[in-house]
Amino acid sequence: MRNNRGLICVRKAAVFCLAVCMCLGILSGCAGLTAQAREAKTAYLIMVNRAANCVTVYERDVDGEFRVPVKAFVCSCGREGHETPLGTFKTSNYYTWRLMVDGSYGQYAVRFNKGIMFHSVPYYTKNAGNMEWEQFNLLGEPASLGCVRLTCADAKWIYDNCGTGTEVIVYDDAENPGPLGKPEEVKLTAENPMRQWDPTDTSSMNPWNQVRPTLYLTGAAGGEEEEVLMLPVGATQHDIYDAIGLMDVTRGVYPSGEYIISISGKYDLNQQGTYHISVLGVGVLGVRTEKNMTLQVI
Numbered sequence: 001m002r003n004n005r006g007l008i009c010v011r012k013a014a015v016f017c018l019a020v021c022m023c024l025g026i027l028s029g030c031a032g033l034t035a036q037a038r039e040a041k042t043a044y045l046i047m048v049n050r051a052a053n054c055v056t057v058y059e060r061d062v063d064g065e066f067r068v069p070v071k072a073f074v075c076s077c078g079r080e081g082h083e084t085p086l087g088t089f090k091t092s093n094y095y096t097w098r099l100m101v102d103g104s105y106g107q108y109a110v111r112f113n114k115g116i117m118f119h120s121v122p123y124y125t126k127n128a129g130n131m132e133w134e135q136f137n138l139l140g141e142p143a144s145l146g147c148v149r150l151t152c153a154d155a156k157w158i159y160d161n162c163g164t165g166t167e168v169i170v171y172d173d174a175e176n177p178g179p180l181g182k183p184e185e186v187k188l189t190a191e192n193p194m195r196q197w198d199p200t201d202t203s204s205m206n207p208w209n210q211v212r213p214t215l216y217l218t219g220a221a222g223g224e225e226e227e228v229l230m231l232p233v234g235a236t237q238h239d240i241y242d243a244i245g246l247m248d249v250t251r252g253v254y255p256s257g258e259y260i261i262s263i264s265g266k267y268d269l270n271q272q273g274t275y276h277i278s279v280l281g282v283g284v285l286g287v288r289t290e291k292n293m294t295l296q297v298i
Helices: 003-043 151-163 239-244
Strands: 042-050 054-060 066-074 087-090 096-101 106-113 116-120 148-150 166-169 214-217 228-231 243-247 258-267 273-282 288-297
Touching: 003 214, 042 066, 066 151, 066 258, 087 106, 106 151, 116 151, 214 288, 228 239, 239 243, 239 258, 243 258, 243 273
Parallel strands: 042 166, 116 148, 228 288
Antiparallel strands: 042 054, 054 066, 087 166, 096 106, 106 116, 214 243, 258 273, 273 288
16 A cells, blocks of 8 residues: 555656646747737837937838838937936837826826836827817927937837837937938827817827828829739839828819928838838828828839
8 A cells, every 4th residue: 555655646746747847838939929029019119319309210121230221200309307218218108198206197198217108298188189289389399308200100119119118319419310311200289179189090080180181193003092012123212202191181282392292111122012001191281191002023
């Protein structure tokens, strides 16, 4: 009986050890997958030029280094006495609305350094139609209590596209805002009935949609309602801009030179392939519109 009991104990111990090993293996595998998933999400590097109040987003090049600038945002960093801290940080928490320390609210807030976050221009209440419009006009100069303020659309882009653990570098370079330059936004006036809405907010309730222009493809580049831009191998950057136009809300075509088109994304006009680009257009009223398109180099 003693021998049998000893044998049973040994078997139980072996089963227990095996179970522990299996659990450790599973946990180890899960940890590995989690790390891989997190790495897959960190497709971008965010550079905040504090001195220039400009944000530039980079993606990886063929060598896996963050050297390809894809987005530029005008911003408001911390004002005097509340300067945004310099250094290297990582994004962590994400909020569609966030109560700020001064009692205001921010949309699409992304934390990257303790109480420091990316977020929209502040709102008096948690209501997209109750923005502090005077603060919107301060984009491009220091104005916050340390956070990095952006337009609603730009804050949402970071919220949607930059996963947890995205690296954020805050630095100073007053002479050079970044490789894509420093964008501008429309200025709001006290007489404007739409002033308490962010002009970039993509909400269907936004009254700015009444004057928002529309991007379209011209000529043989594609149909008016299509989002696939087709160009031959060897086309130039000028050919891309010629292939994309802007219409006002009455579907009247803006004459050349009366609007601005900018394109971001990674593509090679000398190499056949399908590329994903983001196109931004700004009309004569200063209101912007954006569209994701597919570029086919054939």
